[in-house]
Amino acid sequence: MSELEDISHHIHDRISSLQRMLDLSVVALPHNKIRKLGQELFSLQRLLEELEKCVGRQREQLKHLKELEESFQKDVENVNHLKDNMPAHMPVKKGPANGKPLLNNDGAAVQLGQPENVKKSGKNYVREMEFITMPEFDSIPQYMKGRVSYDKLNAAVQSLNTAVTAKYKILHQSAKTLSNHARKLHQRFKDQETKDTKGQYFVVEDDIREFTQMRVDKQFQGILNMLRHCQRLRELRGGGLTRYMLS
Incomplete structure (x- = not known):
């Protein structure tokens, strides 16, 4: 909004300057003053054109922000829906059954860490039933x-x-x-x-x-x-x- 405010202040100053010139128009103005008045009017016209462009840009930004707000609101609704409908039991993804290493997105093997306090020998391992999807x-x-x-x-x-x-x-x-x-x-x-x-x-x-x-x-x-x-x-x-x- 600072750009729009700057142009608005500038236009206000120009209009005040023109108003003073018009107040003096009751008397005969020298030729150079008349030319100055024309320059001020031309400058004011350009400022008005720039103001219209600035208003247009602000309008587009406002439209874009409203679209972002709507998109964000939909995301919030989706997240709330997921939170309210989260299953009490989440199925656990199986590891590779063919003995091949699990690969990440770069194609490198993923090292699966051992849980704490669990013997690697597997003597105390107990198989569990997987949850139903x-x-x-x-x-x-x-x-x-x-x-x-x-x-x-x-x-x-x-x-x-x-x-x-x-x-x-x-x-x-x-x-x-x-x-x-x-x-x-x-x-x-x-x-x-x-x-x-x-x-x-x-x-x-x-x-x-x-x-x-x-x-x-x-x-x-x-x-x-x-x-x-x-x-x-x-x-x-x-x-x-x-x-x-x-x-």
Whole structure:
């Protein structure tokens, strides 16, 4: 706005100068004064033209600022929508399954850091079930979903992961270091293993009751069907037990 104000002040000064000349026009003006008056009028005309151009530029800038404001407002609305609709459980992207290194945008190999306090030997590693993505949830037939929402399904995934982690945390410890109750669980876990479960991670209904607040009811069975549909787990029956094995 400073450019517009400067031109406006300049025009005001010119008009004041012309006004003084016109006030003196009641008397005969010398030829040089008449020429000066003509020069002032011509200068005033150029200033008015410059003022019009400046006003035009200011109008374009104002239009551009309004467009930026509208664009910014849309961005704010999108961010608020994302914030209000953020899933409670975010799927974790898998690493490369073919053994090839992960590359960045420059084609260089990315070094994946080791989490703190985790042994590199992998002895205490516990595999967890990955969360269900929205496209996977949409692929589940409606008759199978029932009233189970996307968030509730992934909450069940979280509970199953909690049970798996708690179970294998006990299994990875020496029985001598466990409490009496944990030692009994340790032995029960061992007795439930078969040649078909070697190297696999699984839980049974008693593990879910032991380590989670999830109810093992009819809806739970429906959730298991949905997880099988999404290839998150499979069932292995035998010895009077149903083992829910992570796929």
